[in-house]
Amino acid sequence: MTATEKAQPRGRPRTFDIDEAVDRAVKLFHRRGYDAVGVAELGSELGIKPPSFYAAFGSKAGLFEQALERYTASKANVFGNALLEGGSVAEVIERTLLEAARIYPEQDGAAGCLVMDGTRNSTDPEARALAAALKEAGRARIRDFIATEFPARADELADLVAIALAGMSAAARDGAKASTLKAFAEAASRAFRHEAARA
Amino acid sequence: MTATEKAQPRGRPRTFDIDEAVDRAVKLFHRRGYDAVGVAELGSELGIKPPSFYAAFGSKAGLFEQALERYTASKANVFGNALLEGGSVAEVIERTLLEAARIYPEQDGAAGCLVMDGTRNSTDPEARALAAALKEAGRARIRDFIATEFPARADELADLVAIALAGMSAAARDGAKASTLKAFAEAASRAFRHEAARA
DNA sequence: CTTTTTCTGTAGCGGTCACTAAAAATAGTC
């Protein structure tokens, strides 16, 4: 299963590591947004020339899709990680919001959530659709989880969390400090408990 | 003062109306974002050719600047309008959030706030700077107003409102319905009152 | 009238964009 050496295929071997290239692409897209980072820059930063780029990823959007997958499978998936630690719905949501407050502030030049804000206003419909699909999938997961305790108000409570996260991501991109996001996350968490207890 | 006919100047008269052109530009930028709408499209939509465009506005960013001014002076300035009706801080903030929930959903193809989301991830630093300046100015106005009742916690409470508005704008751009935003605005308003009463 | 001023249309500038055709290079296989 860990046979990374898989009996080298026929032709000339690839001189770069696809996984590492995707990792670097995640950073670039996160730092600067989908539109701002061009294929030329990706190539030079990843150390590959355009034809190799297109042979490996198909298109710029194709690389972006892989980058999004890598990103959502990482520690940046705040809800997924919060869910792993278990607990009540309110506890998991609180951890989700606090984790976002911890991760979203600028690190290495990248701020906010790549999925939520990496393609906002992008001129590329394909890139926007990819991000939108992941955004909706994340919201659906949160809603289904909330429904385990609050089935009647799952949608409304999920929207509360999703919109709060979107606001935090936008604020982080605009330079909000970790302390600012933490204070908001705590207030949002209190609001969630309060709203969940209503009706 | 209403002398719209101001003793026609010397040269060939302009064949288009600058005010109307700015209005159309507001709609275009709001609908599609700064980067996605090019000078060629602006020209054809506004009925003017490139040289007239540059004589009138200086640059694409110049037109965007005027469009932002027009936008912030309109009913889209949710806090400014809420402030006009007076009342306590909590009342004005509630009206601000509810007004945002009313106007952010898609209308005529445009959703969210032009200032908050019209240039997110734009490749043009000038356009981003213009929007960022207005964003910060708006947050400062809200903070100063909140300080009239809650001087010690004005920053924290202003961040609560600003991040909530940013989230609502992002959600609206992603297709959130008016009812969704209204429910969030009401919850955020309750959270504001609750947080303001703390400590 | 001629002159001056300002705007308009035609045409196109240099630059960047995502992307690709063609051939050389490097491996396994026969």
Next chain:
DNA sequence: GACTATTTTTAGTGACCGCTACAGAAAAAG
């Protein structure tokens, strides 16, 4: 060694970007 398969390099492509030079057109001023 000859052949096949794959990736590499070189050198671009056409399309679009924001923007402008230039000359003609339309007004007031002399």
